[in-house]
Amino acid sequence: MAVSSLQVNIAGVKLNNPLILASGTAGFGEEISRFYPLENVGAIACKGTTLEPRDGNPPPRIAETPSGIINSVGLENPGADRFINDYLPWLNMQKAVVIANIAGSTQEDYCALAEKFNDTAVDMVEMNISCPNVKSGGLAFGTSCQSVAQITRTVRSHCSKPLIVKLSPNVADIAEIAIAAESEGADALTLINTITAMKIDIQTRRPILRNNIGGLSGPAIFPIAVRMVWQTAAKVKIPVIGAGGISSWQDAVEIMLAGAAAFQIGTANFTDIYTPREVLKGLDEYLEANRLKSVNEIVGGVRAW
């Protein structure tokens, strides 16, 4: 009999468990719901949504590496209106906690998107200022304290939903970027997004990706995510949502010990669609084996030297 609770609270939103499907790896939930009910996961962060529909970058858009993938999808999505009108009502029927992930080329784009979601049944907004795969905007907003502070302040004033700021690992000091977002009103932080990377075909001498470079995700980046979560959680009071290469329950425990109040699973969904089920089962068993009543008891529990 399960006696431990997996429930967490992120910025006032109650999640049945700390597992969130990472943006861009679960679409809008439809395909995944053919394998398990979406209400089994804590929340779904939907595909990055822009004001207008986008086709994304030309293929090839995925390059495989020994322990991860490099993607340059470039924010292919149906646009905010279609998300709100076609996908959101269905997601609500599934009783999923829904996180809208927003991206834009200008601050005005982000503000307009945040406003669009104000009067919808979206539970939280995750602002992606860390996408390495678009020409303008994206990562450009996420790499200096000044620009992070400014966009967070501006979007905050247009957003009535809990606002999660998703940070880029492509920076020198993640903690100072996190502090900048927190001080301007972020309710939570997600870290990390992908790490800029490249792969070259040695025969053709061409990069595998048509975009030349992309973002590395998967197990290769997990230790970097753990380090960044640990450095950040020690410096901010708002919840940190860990992401980056989590593919087992042991990874989930590890990133929570580093300070993550919840965590996202992305690339591991591609390797095995049932990863979330296995992670939640293992997490539950770990809590019981350690006689812990709540998953919150392990958050930040690392005994650093």
Ligand SMILES: Cc1cc2nc3c(=O)[nH]c(=O)nc-3n(C[C@H](O)[C@H](O)[C@H](O)COP(=O)(O)O)c2cc1C
């Ligand atoms: C194919 C693909 C598409 C992604 N699209 C988005 C996106 O639209 N918005 C976003 O914030 N992050 C996006 N990401 C980043 C993931 O949400 C996540 O932060 C990153 O992949 C690290 O986690 P993982 O190693 O578990 O995949 C994408 C990742 C992949 C692999």
